[in-house]
Amino acid sequence: xxxxxxxxxxxxxxxxxxxxxxxxxxxxxxxxxxxxxxxxxxxxxxxxxxxxxxxxxxxxxxxxxxxxxxxxxxxxxxxxxxxxxxxxxxxxxxxxxxxxxxxxxxxxxxxxxxxxxxxxxxxxxxxxxxxxxxxxxxxxxxxxxxxxxxxxxxxxxxxxxxxxxxxxxxxxxxxxxxxxxxxxxxxxxxxxxxxxxxxxxxxxxxxxxxxxxxxxxxxxxxxxxxxxxxxxxxxxxxxxxxxxxxxxxxxxxxxxxxxxxxxxxxxxxxxxxxxxxxxxxxxxxxxxxxxxxxxxxxxxxxxxxxxxxxxxxxxxxxxxxxxxxxxxxxxxxxxxxxxxxxxxxxxxxxxxxxxxxxxxxxxxxxxxxxxxxxxxxxxxxxxxxxxxxxxxxxxxxxxxxxxxxxxxxxxxxxxxxxxxxxxxxxxxxxxxxxxxxxxxxxxxxxxxxxxx
Amino acid sequence: xxxxxxxxxxxxxxxxxxxxxxxxxxxxxxxxxxxxxxxxxxxxxxxxxxxxxxxxxxxxxxxxxxxxxxxxxxxxxxxxxxxxxxxxxxxxxxxxxxxxxxxxxxxxxxxxxxxxxxxxxxxxxxxxxxxxxxxxxxxxxxxxxxxxxxxxxxxxx
Numbered sequence: 001x002x003x004x005x006x007x008x009x010x011x012x013x014x015x016x017x018x019x020x021x022x023x024x025x026x027x028x029x030x031x032x033x034x035x036x037x038x039x040x041x042x043x044x045x046x047x048x049x050x051x052x053x054x055x056x057x058x059x060x061x062x063x064x065x066x067x068x069x070x071x072x073x074x075x076x077x078x079x080x081x082x083x084x085x086x087x088x089x090x091x092x093x094x095x096x097x098x099x100x101x102x103x104x105x106x107x108x109x110x111x112x113x114x115x116x117x118x119x120x121x122x123x124x125x126x127x128x129x130x131x132x133x134x135x136x137x138x139x140x141x142x143x144x145x146x147x148x149x150x151x152x153x154x155x156x157x158x159x160x161x162x163x164x165x166x167x168x169x170x171x172x173x174x175x176x177x178x179x180x181x182x183x184x185x186x187x188x189x190x191x192x193x194x195x196x197x198x199x200x201x202x203x204x205x206x207x208x209x210x211x212x213x214x215x216x217x218x219x220x221x222x223x224x225x226x227x228x229x230x231x232x233x234x235x236x237x238x239x240x241x242x243x244x245x246x247x248x249x250x251x252x253x254x255x256x257x258x259x260x261x262x263x264x265x266x267x268x269x270x271x272x273x274x275x276x277x278x279x280x281x282x283x284x285x286x287x288x289x290x291x292x293x294x295x296x297x298x299x300x301x302x303x304x305x306x307x308x309x310x311x312x313x314x315x316x317x318x319x320x321x322x323x324x325x326x327x328x329x330x331x332x333x334x335x336x337x338x339x340x341x342x343x344x345x346x347x348x349x350x351x352x353x354x355x356x357x358x359x360x361x362x363x364x365x366x367x368x369x370x371x372x373x374x375x376x377x378x379x380x381x382x383x384x385x386x387x388x389x390x391x392x393x394x395x396x397x398x399x400x401x402x403x404x405x406x407x408x409x410x411x412x413x414x415x416x417x418x419x420x421x422x423x424x425x426x427x428x429x430x431x432x433x434x435x436x437x438x439x440x441x442x443x444x445x446x447x448x449x450x451x452x
Numbered sequence: 453x454x455x456x457x458x459x460x461x462x463x464x465x466x467x468x469x470x471x472x473x474x475x476x477x478x479x480x481x482x483x484x485x486x487x488x489x490x491x492x493x494x495x496x497x498x499x500x501x502x503x504x505x506x507x508x509x510x511x512x513x514x515x516x517x518x519x520x521x522x523x524x525x526x527x528x529x530x531x532x533x534x535x536x537x538x539x540x541x542x543x544x545x546x547x548x549x550x551x552x553x554x555x556x557x558x559x560x561x562x563x564x565x566x567x568x569x570x571x572x573x574x575x576x577x578x579x580x581x582x583x584x585x586x587x588x589x590x591x592x593x594x595x596x597x598x599x600x601x602x603x604x605x606x607x608x609x
Contacts, residue, residue, distance in 0.1 A: 107536045108537065109579070112577075145589070147576070148589065183480070185518065186482075186519075201476065203476040205513050205514055221473060264579035265538055270538075270542075270579070270580045270581075272580060356574055
């Protein structure tokens with residue numbers, strides 16, 4: 001027997017160590033076949049949907065419950081989900097849409113993937129409850145094109161749910177109908193921005209729209225549309241089943257519930273960890289096995305590259321919640337924790353991130369299209385030993401001129417790493433410019449980039 | 453001309469949208485035709501556009517915007533390897549060098565026998581399994597080591 005080349009096994013968890021986690025969105029991980037309908041139903045799955053639809057629960061009551069659960073948008077912005085739901089027009093003559101944003105492409109973010117492959121039915125139920133509440137007739141789950149095997153798992157779950165009477169026409173013999181479809185991206189980070197995502201659903205290139213109008217009034221095919229992240233929708237069934245207070249109690253004030261943290265980089269056990277909001281960073285680091293190879297922690301990007309990098313000293317005492325990370329000088333973002341050990345060259349790391357934003361800029365707004373390329377070329381000049389000390393001010397200035405001058409938030413996202421890396425690791429950049437080489441002697445840091 | 457198999461698959465995707473929004477299925481339709489033909493020629497894109505009753509240029513805009521569509525031949529197996537931050541931190545450069553040496557090609561080049569093409573990908577949303585690569589857009593291989601890459605290349609012969 002040969003060892004399988006691919007460690008990926010459809011529907012089987014890679015992370016089996018569940019100790020220390022509080023599983024709400026990934027609660028089926030305790031079951032043998034987590035993605036199956038049986039596993040989900042065994043844990044009370046679809047019971048809330050059935051109750052809400054057959055008892056004809058009031059939409060306002062559901063929105064009130066979501067508000068008091070403390071659930072905030074898990075895609076990175078942290079906007080209160082219940083409040084967002086209240087923006088959808090109650091009365092509208094025509095089809096309203098529901099969209100799920102499963103287009104994870106921000107480096108370090110891979111949490112929604114585990115919901116899709118390990119607990120797809122909880123997402124489906126969450127979307128169906130949202131559709132009932134908001135009066136949406138049709139829903140789309142837009143999935144990152146690169147995780148194709150997980151797209152297939154989710155689409156299979158949709159067919160399973162429909163066959164079992166949880167999706168489709170006249171659910172539970174009532175007049176509530178909801179059709180939900182899987183659609184996919186095909187390699188464009190920008191489509192994680194909700195209006196670019198909507199353009200993509202409509203079969204166009206993913207360039208963000210001017211806002212306002214917001215999707216709640218002008219979304220998919222010009223109709224009112226509610227867009228939430230995968231983890232946000234997947235939290236809903238648990239809230240409905242166990243109560244808003246129980247959900248909120250899993251977190252801390254202002255950050256209700258649990259959160260999936262995607263831990264990647266220099267830890268012994270990279271992967272997703274669903275834990276209570278407000279968990280001290282130290283504990284989360286311990287869960288993920290600590291820094292690999294017995295090395296020391298140097299820096300952490302706590303919520304994906306669009307959140308500011310934090311030196312070890314700043315994050316060691318922080319708690320993992322919205323306020324905790326904001327007090328410590330960064331933000332929670334999507335909970336995408338990228339861990340760097342003391343062998344990491346911050347100049348080369350920033351070069352790679354800058355290339356990413358340059359490559360992924362959709363080209364619509366001049367400051368981002370030109371600025372991201374400019375930033376990348378200046379950092380590359382430094383890496384090639386041709387940097388000048390004034391380049392650091394130039395990088396800051398270009399970044400500040402991208403930020404806030406673009407249609408979408410990708411402008412800020414591209415500027416944040418540059419500004420925060422230089423702010424916290426300026427001596428390392430200065431050393432590189434003065435000596436033409438990295439302060440951190442590391443053989444593993446050749447980025448092998450062959451870009452022009 | 454689209455094959456009957458491709459048409460059946462595209463028709464299924466079209467059912468996901470309102471009847472007057474047929475062109476919304478272009479993302480899937482391009483993916484389906486590319487999977488069948490290996491890459492998207494202008495002719496292939498035009499076939500898709502005609503079937504979805506949209507202008508050729510609108511389909512071309514989509515095909516050229518999203519980087520998993522290939523507008524030039526990529527050989528039998530396209531290997532897209534992620535070199536973004538989480539993969540880079542876990543030594544994706546070692547895997548890249550290994551692949552380049554084994555295949556004798558650089559990024560965006562096809563091996564002489566037309567079998568492999570190496571591409572540098574952007575974040576694939578699976579950073580917990582870094583370093584990783586995707587074969588022909590749809591099969592991901594995670595936790596790579598040079599030995600695992602060797603086994604994979606052997607399997608793809």
